Amino acid sequence: MFAIFSLQLLAAEKKGITYKDLPLDVRNKFENVYHYKTPPVVNAEGDTVDWYSPPLAECYNLKKDCKCNVESKGGVITNPYFVITSCGKESEISWEILQRVFIIKNDSIYFPNAKNAATTTGESRAFNIKLDTINFYVQKMN
Numbered sequence: 001m002f003a004i005f006s007l008q009l010l011a012a013e014k015k016g017i018t019y020k021d022l023p024l025d026v027r028n029k030f031e032n033v034y035h036y037k038t039p040p041v042v043n044a045e046g047d048t049v050d051w052y053s054p055p056l057a058e059c060y061n062l063k064k065d066c067k068c069n070v071e072s073k074g075g076v077i078t079n080p081y082f083v084i085t086s087c088g089k090e091s092e093i094s095w096e097i098l099q100r101v102f103i104i105k106n107d108s109i110y111f112p113n114a115k116n117a118a119t120t121t122g123e124s125r126a127f128n129i130k131l132d133t134i135n136f137y138v139q140k141m142n
Helices: 002-013 024-035
Strands: 015-018 048-050 058-061 068-073 081-086 089-094 101-105 108-113 135-140
Touching: 024 058, 024 101, 024 108, 058 068, 058 081, 068 101, 081 101, 089 108, 089 135
Parallel strands: 058 101
Antiparallel strands: 015 135, 068 081, 081 089, 101 108, 108 135
16 A cells, blocks of 8 residues: 555656756766667577667666666556665656666656657667657656
8 A cells, every 4th residue: 555655656746857858968878878789699600699678677877986776666467666776865666657767867867758668679779769759757866
């Protein structure tokens, strides 16, 4: 019961912003993450054995000495959410966020509000999502 209330409370605290309204360093980090991909791994016979695939959730803190951790909590079917922790602060964000890239700047966490969760094996996230066409959320971390 607490998790449901907690997620509803946090949902009310997040604020919608546009791509252009993102701080420049946050926007640049999203661009780097969304355009990142590694080349495929090819074996001696010339067969591709491993393609890049974006992770389920990614988190970055712009403060270089602060690591960022994303952990899944709640039930698999009911009320799943992520707990993002960095530099002694944390935030809970629902699994309803489909593009799970979280960028932290100071005490705020930024994340996309996309209607599409598609990723394509072997391609960067930008292959399916054009960042300048979607909105974002910003939320204070506790």
